[in-house]
Amino acid sequence: MGSDTREMQxxxxxxxxxxxxxxxxDVVDLLYRLVSRCSDIFDAADAGILLRTEGHPLEVVASTTxxxxxxxxxxxxADEGPCVDAYRTGEPVTVSDIDGIRxxxxxxxxxxxxxxxxxxxxxxxxxxxxVIGSLNLFGDGxxxxxxxxxxxxxxxxxxxxxxxxxxxxxxxxxxxxxxLQQALxxxxxxxxxxxxxxxxxxxxxxxxxxxxxxxxxxxxRRLADLARDVVENAADRTRELGDL
Numbered sequence: 001m002g003s004d005t006r007e008m009q010x011x012x013x014x015x016x017x018x019x020x021x022x023x024x025x026d027v028v029d030l031l032y033r034l035v036s037r038c039s040d041i042f043d044a045a046d047a048g049i050l051l052r053t054e055g056h057p058l059e060v061v062a063s064t065t066x067x068x069x070x071x072x073x074x075x076x077x078a079d080e081g082p083c084v085d086a087y088r089t090g091e092p093v094t095v096s097d098i099d100g101i102r103x104x105x106x107x108x109x110x111x112x113x114x115x116x117x118x119x120x121x122x123x124x125x126x127x128x129x130x131v132i133g134s135l136n137l138f139g140d141g142x143x144x145x146x147x148x149x150x151x152x153x154x155x156x157x158x159x160x161x162x163x164x165x166x167x168x169x170x171x172x173x174x175x176x177x178x179x180l181q182q183a184l185x186x187x188x189x190x191x192x193x194x195x196x197x198x199x200x201x202x203x204x205x206x207x208x209x210x211x212x213x214x215x216x217x218x219x220x221r222r223l224a225d226l227a228r229d230v231v232e233n234a235a236d237r238t239r240e241l242g243d244l
Contacts, residue, residue: 009037017159029223031051035135038137043141045067045139046071047064048062048069049062053183053184058087059184059187061184070115071112071117081108082094082122092123117140118139118140120138121153123150132180135156137153190227193208193231212230
């Protein structure tokens with residue numbers, strides 16, 4: 001990717017995320033848009049977001065692929081890893097080479113390596129002293145993020161955090177918790193819809209999600225609403241979405 005194209009994509013992403021602060025927005029689409037753009041702009045194999053939700057310390061609420069969702073879940077299950085550490089400490093965590101963390105996190109390093117990841121960068125979603133999650137990039141190449149790219153990722157994480165906590169969240173913590181719980185609930189129904197489409201069309205889960213997301217955008221519907229229709233009307237809806 002040329003430097004001019006890369007810079008333009010980065011600017012467009014900042015503008016898109018900033019737009020969420022001028023009115024109502026779909027927080028689920030915001031998070032999926034953020035991880036997709038981060039993966040593209042920074043040449044990461046995958047990206048994902050962990051968020052603190054009501055009743056749970058952290059949950060996976062957005063990921064670019066099944067592989068990135070799995071590595072995030074592995075960290076939550078083992079209660080260790082760069083993404084968890086970034087949330088706990090409120091500071092970015094850099095893993096330049098997976099071999100370098102085999103002593104610190106032997107279980108996690110072995111599983112991450114088995115999935116093909118070589119480097120990781122986790123940055124907290126943080127506003128002042130409040131940390132609500134982490135934005136995480138995973139790479140399978142030999143080159144990890146440059147210092148300049150790492151700063152850009154932190155900037156995206158900061159503005160995304162402000163978007164998530166916008167409006168009444170600063171004055172009423174209950175509103176923020178409800179927004180995050182809505183994101184979690186939406187993720188559950190999206191996962192169910194992916195399963196329905198994958199089974200109906202004999203495709204993998206990543207392709208099922210891409211088709212679901214493309215249809216939501218082309219029809220200008222909320223991703224979670226379309227997913228709910230797929231789940232509730234599985235037989236008819238899968239036929240209707242057969243051209244995805």
